[in-house]
Amino acid sequence: MSARVRALWLALGLWLTPALASACAVCTGGENEDSAFAFILMTVFMSCLPLVLIGTIAWFLRRAFREREAKAQQRLAGLSPETGPTP
Secondary structure: OOHHHHHHHHHHHHHHHHHHOOOOHHHHOOOOHHHHHHHHHHHHHHHHHHHHHHHHHHHHHHHHHHHHHHHHHHHHOOEEOOOEEOO
């Protein structure tokens, strides 16, 4: 196949692709209530997901830091974290 024919097929494919993938909330979102609700719900979900992930990581790190601090305090006080006071 020549480069010209390949370029023609590529241009034709790119020209037809938007008609096949009409998933734009602005273009087709208002056609029926179910799809409009789905677009809004997914927008809210994708907006909240990074915040939840960052919050979860921060909570996990805070909890791990507090556990380490508690173990360090027990060691300083002469207590073993697993067994209690050492004789």
